[in-house]
Amino acid sequence: MAATQPAEDLDASLTRNFPPKRRRFATYIQRTWPLHVLLLPAVIIALIYSYVPMLGIVIAFQDYVPWLGIRESEWVGLDHFRYLFTYPDAKQVIFNTLIISSMKIVLHMIVPVVFALLLNEVRLSWFKRSAQTLVYLPHFLSWVVLGGIFVDILSIRGGIVNRFLSMFGIDPIFFLANGDWFRATIVLSDIWKDFGFSAIIFLAALAGVNPALYEAAEIDGANRWKQVIHITLPSITPIFIVVVTLSLGRVLDAGFDQIFNMYNPLVYAKGDIIDTFVYRIGLLGAQFSFATAVGLFKSVIGFILIVISYRMAYKWANYRIF
């Protein structure tokens, strides 16, 4: 923030003087070079760690052999992509990924917002704080641990969930081995784990709403509900759009950690996703090229979706992130 302050001053002074164009640029550089130097490390780091490694995607078009390196490995064109789409299970795996991740994205849009709105209406500050802490705690547990816990919780032999269901006369449900229940289990447990953490950002946005607006609304006779509709929701719309836009880029990420730790061969048909599928292929053959090709495919789809949703956000919500 501090760095931008002098820049505005400089711009202001430059426009006042109206120097010739070339002169203007030279003066500009001369007077702003410390700022560019300040920026340089960030640019270099982004180049080295984000852009240079991207050159590695060329191995997606090679039959990459580690000891031959990129230069000597054989070029195979789009073979790996062709392989991905002609692989007998690929269609199903891509479909599973889309189903699971879109359910997750939709619920991750709704649940944290609703939770944040409800919590925002609570006036007991100790309850508000402790509830907030408790619900975001699961975010810090790893799926390796949770996978084991869920097997016990959802057990058909005395698991707490099935015991609860049996009180209503419902037969035990084998949540983790029944394909239809498996997807629901995956999505709901993921929401349970992360909604509290996702809600933090909305709570922060809610805290930033100008209280004067609520006061004015109250004077105008708006009740609590009207205040939510006309003040709270519009206030958090921009941040909501940011979150949704970013999450759309992950539509082909259905959550490797979680599914890998919770799935099993009985639910392959409904629960196997692109990442677990690639993991199994990579495990046996160390097939770098194929894994890279799948990664590239996912990135391209994700990129396209982000661009589209960003355009839409700009068009309809008049909101720009960048």
Place this chain on the structure above:
Amino acid sequence: MIGQRSSKQNRMKILLAAALSSVMALSACSSNTEPGTSGDPGGNTDNPSATESPVLSDPVGFKYDPPISVTTAMVFEQQTATDFKPGENIEDNVHTRWLRDTLGIDLSFDFISPKREDHDTKMRLMLAGKNKLPDVMKASTVLATDLIMAKKVMPLNDLIETYLSPNLKALYEEYPGVLYPVTKDGNIYGLPNMYAMDEGTIMWVRQDWLDNLGLQAPTTIEEFEEVIRAFTEDDPDGNGKDDTLGLAVSLKDGPYQWMSSADSLVGAFSDHMAQTGDMRMFWSEDADGNLEYGTIHPSMKDFLAAMNKWMANGWIDPEAGIKDAAKASEIAASGQAGIIFGPYWMNGYPLSGVPEFQPYPNPVGPKGGAGRAEKAMVHDYTMFSSEFEHPEAIIGYISKLYATNFGVDDPYYDPFFKNGWHEGYDYVLHDGKVVRQDFEGEGVPQDKWPVPDDGKTAVRVHFPLTGSTFIPYLGDDAFQKFKDNPDAEILNAMEARVQASQPRQLDAGLVRISQNDTAIYNRFGGAPTKTMESKGELLSKLETESYLKIIYGDQPVDYFDEFVRQWRANGGDQVIQEVNEWYKEMAK
């Protein structure tokens, strides 16, 4: 390629020889007189002359002076606080100091990774980046294949001939399969690090439940079926609740697991072994000397039919299909299941809290025999970078470690290791007696305990270049010996390991040994074949899914034939062909 490499090496050797010790100079001379030629099947680039190496002239007391420096990389993660004494770590501990001060081998680590995958990835990146590899490497079969293909590791035929302990050479001849994965064009590129082969599956049964119900431990599959039925339905723990079941087993990743296994149930129904999820297991030899794949053998239908029946009746854990081996064992450890299959060490974990579990032989099936899956003999290979100057020093060192198993007659036998590895670490000498555990109980004064505030625990000695130096089955005789006389004299390192066992563990070991002749070996030991790499995932998934679907009754047992048809059509036939090509190549 070979010529180019050796000339480069010779040049380096001459340079070094000019600057360094007489040992080095001599080794370089010999390499100049015997240039590696591409026609030589031994394929060795250059060996130090036999007579001049300190290893040969004095196998027991050899020392490099001045010390040689050797780099390596390893997989290591500290497990417990007693892995080391305070102030020591994997890079600087009693054994590395001994290596430096006694043998003149100054070991340093290029990198240490907590996980094998990370280690292998790093090694592959080093290959890709054409970096200098560590002098000594420990490589799994798959990584070893990469290193050999990349021509970065040294052929060892001549070195083995000249320097390796004769007892180890004899061992390789006894089990020729251990060298197959690292043999290419007649050249051997790695020294196998082997398991003790004491982990064959046995049956653990709740003795108190048997007694409560007036049953005998099952010896046949029929009796087994009756026992798991009774354990499930007849309230064996007598608490009046329906809270027990017969068998705790893991089926999520295939029948053969490191514990909670079903391999001996497969073995009861078939001469073959089935493992789903990894196409490298299990291949058996048929009458014509061809390898066939156990998972698709028709006899597996009997196994699947039995499992299906038991599952339908609720006699085995209904959640077996979603549990891995450790998770599956929990219901046995918590007293809800009466039978679990697994290795002899389950005495210590996970069954330590349930002394009622007693070891029994695997039941005999309708075909008249029992059977169990036998683990692969080798866990990894010690390999040398082709730029490494002193392979003979490490081979001498390895021979010395293994000599503790072979006893005083081995030319490398070093009396320094007579009682164990390092005094004050894995053992303590007290009143002329060797104490290996429970130092407090044996009256060892506290200042001599390996761990200052723990009178029970010894400190492990780590071997960064080899891992534990076990010899397959060598410890077997010791089980009976120490059962008869717990204080019998310990003759070698493998015996020391057995002597430290609890009584139930000794019994379990004896049960395992009694069925050694029922072991079913996997005859395929190579890296994944081409079709395994391209279609392996599809086929493995098909295997695991089909097996579980049949066991869970989603498909009838006859679906097995349809599964085999699909398996063959989707690349399985190619895999069978490739595996047999590999086998013929190796048997040459």
